[in-house]
């Protein structure tokens with residue numbers, strides 16, 4: 363079973379406490395920072411531009427996990443200057459040339475991840491399994507924090523893990539994004555997910571950030 367990893371959703375962070383939040387993540391060995399990029403067209407919201415990403419990248423050695431919720435990501439990859447060790451996820455619904463975009467992410471030195479909206483069937487990514495290091499299963503409809511998990515997505519995670527393992531892609535990780543509460547995280551882990559985007563449901567909520575991280579690690583691993 364792949365190691366459970368937290369990827370805090372930085373769109374949910376309090377910008378007035380950002381530096382302290384990142385220091386806490388460094389102290390707690392958080393492996394990724396999830397950066398939701400939204401263009402107002404692919405999703406009905408605008409979020410985390412290129413300057414914000416550059417500034418956060420300059421402020422810490424924690425690798426970024428860049429989630430591109432934008433139209434035609436293949437034409438804009440260089441805008442984000444992806445680095446080795448970073449994940450870059452693109453939505454299957456956002457480009458006609460998915461395999462080319464995933465190959466380009468790899469050629470830029472980053473790790474390709476393909477993302478699926480809740481209504482998009484797994485069959486849409488079957489041909490690109492050899493081109494990715496991870497699959498991002500949206501457990502909410504993308505665009506906003508604070509939503510509830512789409513019920514059928516839990517079973518979708520289970521089917522995806524079975525598909526990956528059945529095709530010999532046991533090392534391909536599954537990231538889940540949206541309404542990852544402590545309770546949902548346990549169910550998502552049991553279904554086969556191992557990277558957990560942590561937003562207002564898990565980390566950015568009342569209480570002590572370190573306690574939230576420790577609780578997750580006790581319950582999920």
Ligand code: DX5
Nearest residue numbers: 504505507508541561562563
């Ligand atoms: C949804 C975002 C998620 C969200 C997670 O489009 O991509 O990252 O911020 O936060 P919660 O926990 O509020 O769903």
Ligand code: ZN
Nearest residue numbers: 398429539559
């Ligand atoms: Zn995201």
